[in-house]
Amino acid sequence: QVQLVESGGGLVQAGGSLRLSCAASFRTFNTYTMGWFRQAPGKERESVASIRWSDHTTYYADSVKGRFTISRDNAKNTVYLQMNSLKSDDTAAYYCAADRYRNDGLNFAAGYAYWGQGTQVTVSS
Secondary structure, three states, rough: OOOOOEEEOOOEEOOOOOOEEEEEEOOOOOHHEEEEEOOOOOOOOEEEEEEEOOOOEEOOOOOOOOOEEEEEEEHEEEEEEOOOOOOHHHHEEEEEEEEOOEEEOOOOOOOOOOOOEEEEEEEEE
C-alpha cells in the first residue's frame, strides 16, 4: 500500500523558515514525480512546487519562486520543501503528492495518483 506522510508543519512568524518532509512507503520512489500542493480555507488547492522523477527538473508557483526549494533524496524515499521568508499568505495545509513516471503537467493536481494527509503551516504576521 502506497503511503505518503508529511511532517514539519507548524506555527512560524512571518519571515521565518520551515522545512516540510514527505516520506514515501514505496521502494520505487525514484520513478515517481513528487509535488507539493497547498490549500487555504475557502480557497482551491494550488500547486506549490514539483520535481520530476527522471531528471529532477523542478517547477515552482510564481508566488513561491526564490523563497521555496523542493528537493528529493531517493535513498531515503523522501521529498522536502524548504520554505524561507514565509508570509501570512503561505498559511495553508500542505499536501505531498506522487505520480509514477509523470513527465508533463507537474503543476496540475489532477492525475497525481497518491496524496498524503497534509501538514498545517501557519504564518503569523
